[in-house]
Amino acid sequence: xxxxxxxxxxxxxxxxSTSDGGAEGSAQAAAVRAEGPIWDIIxxxxxxxxxxxxxxxxxxxxYAFGRAHHRVLHFVNRNPGMKVADLLDILNITKxxxxxxxxxxxxxxxxxxxxxxxxxxxxxxYVTAKGENLALKLAQLQTERIERAFGQLGPGSHDTxxxxxxxxxxxxxxxxxxxxxxxxxxxxxx
Amino acid sequence: xxxxxxxxxxxxxxxxSTSDGGAEGSAQAAAVRAEGPIWDIIxxxxxxxxxxxxxxxxxxxxYAFGRAHHRVLHFVNRNPGMKVADLLDILNITKxxxxxxxxxxxxxxxxxxxxxxxxxxxxxxYVTAKGENLALKLAQLQTERIERAFGQLGPGSHDTxxxxxxxxxxxxxxxxxxxxxxxxxxxxxx
DNA sequence: TATTTATGTCAGCCATGTTGACATATTTTG
DNA sequence: CAAAATATGTCAACATGGCTGACATAAATA
Numbered sequence: 001x002x003x004x005x006x007x008x009x010x011x012x013x014x015x016x017s018t019s020d021g022g023a024e025g026s027a028q029a030a031a032v033r034a035e036g037p038i039w040d041i042i043x044x045x046x047x048x049x050x051x052x053x054x055x056x057x058x059x060x061x062x063y064a065f066g067r068a069h070h071r072v073l074h075f076v077n078r079n080p081g082m083k084v085a086d087l088l089d090i091l092n093i094t095k096x097x098x099x100x101x102x103x104x105x106x107x108x109x110x111x112x113x114x115x116x117x118x119x120x121x122x123x124x125x126y127v128t129a130k131g132e133n134l135a136l137k138l139a140q141l142q143t144e145r146i147e148r149a150f151g152q153l154g155p156g157s158h159d160t161x162x163x164x165x166x167x168x169x170x171x172x173x174x175x176x177x178x179x180x181x182x183x184x185x186x187x188x189x190x
Numbered sequence: 191x192x193x194x195x196x197x198x199x200x201x202x203x204x205x206x207s208t209s210d211g212g213a214e215g216s217a218q219a220a221a222v223r224a225e226g227p228i229w230d231i232i233x234x235x236x237x238x239x240x241x242x243x244x245x246x247x248x249x250x251x252x253y254a255f256g257r258a259h260h261r262v263l264h265f266v267n268r269n270p271g272m273k274v275a276d277l278l279d280i281l282n283i284t285k286x287x288x289x290x291x292x293x294x295x296x297x298x299x300x301x302x303x304x305x306x307x308x309x310x311x312x313x314x315x316y317v318t319a320k321g322e323n324l325a326l327k328l329a330q331l332q333t334e335r336i337e338r339a340f341g342q343l344g345p346g347s348h349d350t351x352x353x354x355x356x357x358x359x360x361x362x363x364x365x366x367x368x369x370x371x372x373x374x375x376x377x378x379x380x
Numbered sequence: 381t382a383t384t385t386a387t388g389t390c391a392g393c394c395a396t397g398t399t400g401a402c403a404t405a406t407t408t409t410g
Numbered sequence: 411c412a413a414a415a416t417a418t419g420t421c422a423a424c425a426t427g428g429c430t431g432a433c434a435t436a437a438a439t440a
Contacts, residue, residue: 037329139227149357165234167339
């Protein structure tokens with residue numbers, strides 16, 4: 001409630017919404033809406049994401065790294081042995097852009113590249129111990145925020161958050177993302 | 191900048207309270223987890239947000255605008271009559287950075303500035319009809335994605351998404367954001 | 381052998397963030 | 411009222427991290 005559905009209904013105050021009358025939830029989603037932007041989610045995504053990615057910034061600054069380094073470090077840590085081309089696909093940037101930050105990470109000993117065994121053209125990417133350390137430190141900051149959020153919400157919030165975010169991904173990309181994540185978990189376990 | 195206040199402490203859920211027995215919520219979050227990053231949410235936030243902000247890009251490109259323009263246009267549309275200083279606070283950028291994109295939006299007739307009535311130093315910001323048009327077009331794209339997501343999830347998903355995202359905002363920023371959003375809704379209705 | 385593939389690199393452009401210094405008009409204050 | 415504070419704008423310079431285009435190299439593959 002709070003906003004949208006210009007249906008003249010009021011909403012006023014009521015900040016974080018407590019339990020809310022359950023009735024309108026379904027009616028609103030299926031029938032009532034259908035007109036006017038969903039301002040609350042649009043704006044909350046902006047603010048939530050801003051704070052979420054803001055956490056690691058101070059730490060990164062100490063290494064003279066930016067968010068680009070963070071993204072690279074994150075995915076290499078999560079997918080050890082990945083190809084440069086895979087990383088490019090995930091990040092959706094050009095190899096020139098990647099090259100810059102990757103070179104810094106390699107030069108400073110956070111990431112290393114190993115020649116592929118079957119295909120020696122490949123430079124498979126791995127984090128060093130130092131790199132894993134930093135990746136974990138950054139992930140921990142973000143995890144604390146997520147846990148604070150889950151702590152404020154009820155049980156099952158992890159699952160609903162995951163389902164919501166998953167549904168927000170491009171239809172023709174969702175499977176790929178989920179496969180990537182599943183594979184990362186598998187590899188990490190080994 | 192921006193920065194957080196983290197500190198791993200605080201969790202006492204207030205503000206978003208769940209309505210039901212909060213006991214298990216906190217127990218689960220505090221006791222059961224407590225080790226290892228929450229990789230899935232971290233990564234899903236990355237991918238979901240990437241697709242979410244990616245939608246408007248094509249449209250913006252037609253006007254030779256970028257995401258910076260989008261953000262300005264969005265908040266001015268949502269908060270007509272806001273001061274430049276307010277916008278700077280929300281966007282968390284310098285006035286020089288804002289100045290560039292704002293000037294373009296004004297020059298091209300998407301935003302206009304009016305002298306404040308009580309305080310004539312202020313340049314209050316308003317979208318023009320043209321500006322509102324574009325803002326709505328962009329918001330509509332994002333709304334469609336959100337609706338697709340809600341359609342895939344059950345009823346009540348709007349509410350749970352809102353609560354999750356709200357809880358992800360900095361503790362010492364949440365109230366301000368909610369106040370801003372509530373005020374925007376009020377003004378729009380008038 | 382010829383071609384394609386995986387990767388890297390040089391050079392330069394663009395968008396958008398930053399700092400610092402300063403200008404101008406207006407409001408507030410001592 | 412004069413002085414200080416405030417709201418905004420602007421000039422100049424710089425950093426980061428995107429981009430394109432062109433080209434180089436080694437290795438796999440046809």
